[in-house]
Amino acid sequence: MMEPHAQPIADTGTEAFDGKGMIDRYFDITARGSSQRQEIIAGVTTFLAMVYSVFVVPGMFGKAGFDTSAVFVAVCLTTAFGSLLMGIWARLPIAIGCAISLTAFTAFGLVLGKGLQPNVALGAVFLMGVVFTAISVTGVRSWILRNLPTGIAHGTGIGIGLFLLLIAANDVGLVVKNPGAGLPVSLGHITALPALMSVAGLAAIFGLVRRRVPGAILIVIVAISAIALLIDPSVAFHGVFAVPSLSAPGHASLIGAMDIKGALSLAVLPSVLALVMTAVFDATGTIRAVAGQAGQLDADGRIINGGRALTADSVSSIFSGLLGGAPAAAYIESTVGVAAGAKTGLAAAVVGALFLVVMFFSPLAGLVPSYATAPALMYVGLLMLSSVSKLDMDDMVDAMSGLVCAVFIVLTANIVTGIMLGFCTLVIGRVVSGEVRRLNVGTVVIAVGLAGFYLGGWAI
Numbered sequence: 200m201m202e203p204h205a206q207p208i209a210d211t212g213t214e215a216f217d218g219k220g221m222i223d224r225y226f227d228i229t230a231r232g233s234s235q236r237q238e239i240i241a242g243v244t245t246f247l248a249m250v251y252s253v254f255v256v257p258g259m260f261g262k263a264g265f266d267t268s269a270v271f272v273a274v275c276l277t278t279a280f281g282s283l284l285m286g287i288w289a290r291l292p293i294a295i296g297c298a299i300s301l302t303a304f305t306a307f308g309l310v311l312g313k314g315l316q317p318n319v320a321l322g323a324v325f326l327m328g329v330v331f332t333a334i335s336v337t338g339v340r341s342w343i344l345r346n347l348p349t350g351i352a353h354g355t356g357i358g359i360g361l362f363l364l365l366i367a368a369n370d371v372g373l374v375v376k377n378p379g380a381g382l383p384v385s386l387g388h389i390t391a392l393p394a395l396m397s398v399a400g401l402a403a404i405f406g407l408v409r410r411r412v413p414g415a416i417l418i419v420i421v422a423i424s425a426i427a428l429l430i431d432p433s434v435a436f437h438g439v440f441a442v443p444s445l446s447a448p449g450h451a452s453l454i455g456a457m458d459i460k461g462a463l464s465l466a467v468l469p470s471v472l473a474l475v476m477t478a479v480f481d482a483t484g485t486i487r488a489v490a491g492q493a494g495q496l497d498a499d500g501r502i503i504n505g506g507r508a509l510t511a512d513s514v515s516s517i518f519s520g521l522l523g524g525a526p527a528a529a530y531i532e533s534t535v536g537v538a539a540g541a542k543t544g545l546a547a548a549v550v551g552a553l554f555l556v557v558m559f560f561s562p563l564a565g566l567v568p569s570y571a572t573a574p575a576l577m578y579v580g581l582l583m584l585s586s587v588s589k590l591d592m593d594d595m596v597d598a599m600s601g602l603v604c605a606v607f608i609v610l611t612a613n614i615v616t617g618i619m620l621g622f623c624t625l626v627i628g629r630v631v632s633g634e635v636r637r638l639n640v641g642t643v644v645i646a647v648g649l650a651g652f653y654l655g656g657w658a659i
Contacts (some may be wrong), residue, residue, distance in 0.1 A: 212567045225342030225546075226290055231494075237540040238292075242549025244534030245294050249550075249573050252278070253557055254420055256297045256525050261311035264317050265523070268441075268561055269453045273297075273524035275558035279551040281515030281527050286547030289507035292535045293489045294550040295515050299579050300359040300481065301474060301526035304614050307366055309470055312612055315461075321453070322462030325520030327474040328527075331513035334475070340509060343479055348642055350594070351621040352480040353586040354601030358608030358617050359477065360583025365609060367576035370569050371397045373653045385572035392431065393570035396423050402573030405546040413535065416575045423571035437562045453523025458472055469652055474526055482512050482528035489533045493542050531582075600625035 223229050228238060256274045261267040274297050281295025309320045334340045367386075368374040373394040375387035388394055400419045405417035425432040462471060486509065489500045497503055508529075515527035536546050590598040603620025610612050626646040630637050 201589065213489045222545065223389045226545045228543050228545060231542040233540060233542040235545065238543055238545040239549055240290065241539040241541035242535040242546035243553070244413045244539040245292075245530075245533055245541065245546060246530035246553045247417055248535040249278075249294060249296055249530050250557060251416040251420055251555075251572070252296050252349070252413070252530075254564055255299060255572045255575050256302050257305045257564055258567070258569060258572050259302050259366075260525065265322070266453065267304075269523055270525075271561045271564045272558055273453060273519065273522040274521055274552045277515060277519040277524045277527050279554040279558075280518050281511065282547045282551035282554065284515065285508060285511040285529075286544035286549075286551060289504045289511050290544035291486075291495055291502075291504060291508050292493050292537055292543060292546040293486055293508065293534070294530045294542035294547050295512050295527055295575065296530050296554075297479070297525040298518060298528035299576065300356075300363065300583065301303055301477060301528065303322060303359065303363050303366060303576075304470075304474060304477065305525055307362075307612070308614050309467075313466070313470070314465065316458065318456045318458040318553065319461035319467065321457035321520055321523055321533070322459040323467055323471050323474065324524075324526050325457045325459060326462050326471050326518060327478070328513060328516030328518070328520055330471065330475050331478055331516055332510060334479070335509045335513045336506075340479055340483065343641070347476075347639075348597055348600065348622075348625055349646075350590060350597035350599075350601030351604050351618065351625065352601075353589045354604035355614070355618060356583050356586040357478055357601070358605035359614065360580040360586075361605065361609040362612070363576050363580030363583070365612075367397070367573040371573045373397060378458075392634075393568075393573075396426070396570045397573040397577070400571070401577050404574055404578045413539075416578065419566060419574055420571045423574070427568045427571060428566065431568065434566065434568050436658065437565050439562055440559055441561045442559070451627040452474070455521060456523055459518050465652075469649065471614050473618055476618070477614070478513075478516070478526060478528055483509065485529040485531050485533075486512065488531070489537060489636075491536055493537045495542070526534060596625060596628035597635065600628060615649075616653075619646075619653060622646035623650055625652075 222235060226238070228235060253271055253274050257270040260270045273454040277541060278294070278296040285291055285293050285295050285640060305320050309315045309323060310317055310522045344469065365374065371393035372387040372391055373389060374384050377383055377385040396534045400423050403419050403422070404415055407418060412418065424434070428436060461467065487502060492507070494631060495503045504510055512527060512529050519525060533541075534548075590601055592598050600621050603624045606617070607620045608617030611617065622642065623646050626643060629635055
């Protein structure tokens, strides 16, 4: 059946075989006030804004013992799959990729923090995708968004942002463990090359973003890597092209390597649920923000093809877990493409196609030193701190519980612990303040469950 807004086929019948016309009708390009040229340019712009992930995600996973070359390919395939699914199926200009925040949670929280084996962590990613998809297609995701406390949702984002900042600063030696008494951290080797390059790179990102330069983060990563190749003997050139492979000599393939049974243990399940909850608020908020900016909300303020959009990002995490990648989510960098004119799924499809091409450039990932990607992590972390402005300080209990969540994610280097303390302080605070009626069953159940998990000694 013809869509109400579709253009009628000309009597000559030639338009039925016109590829350009078919693409236009399928994506509603003209109907949404765009053009194919505009969508392609916007898709390339989004790609440039988020391609830094192919360097950052493997770098973080590499520190956790993963084969970085295999992760590089997994990131490219996950981003291609998710973006093509979002573009062709949901027909929205929203790119999907391995989320930096959830990557940090997986690598530093689960593997390095809890001591899980990489295959168990991949099992957690896979389970997260399954649960995320189940709650998306059944409508539970919408229920969670309506009923769970917004303070803790924003607090989780703030805490993960601070966590990313700490990880990046420590990795380049800008902030180090304090060997003496007193505070747990102290200033590191600020005059060393990694620290200097990281701070300069972060400042350069600020300037380029301010000037609205497409691909600002990528430009800084490439520039620092080029400088490192000239002055840092530890950085070496190993070529440009390579046949994509999800395993390297001496490494087992990451395809299907996840240990689902290990991820179902009582010690890991709360982390799986924390991954789900973080993705619920982060990814859903991103999808709504990008759709709204692109004018893809209906008269009631709901996202056009919203059900498909929510399912596309959750299914992508299942795909990523199967390949050995990090949890996937909608990328806020999609707003850059929307600002460049993206209004349809064609832009997201262009992003997906370009990531398939990038997959053949894996040797370049090995050229990028950690201090070239550190500015990107710091910048993303700082962006996540903007959620502070979303806390409702008129509701003191909710806002303060969110801040408790944020601060203790960093102080304990454990996202689940921060979430647990946030929920518990919220419930107790509501009771003491006489605001019991503002609590709902879901919040109380989660608070009691997390508290029991810690009091029972199951937490690692």
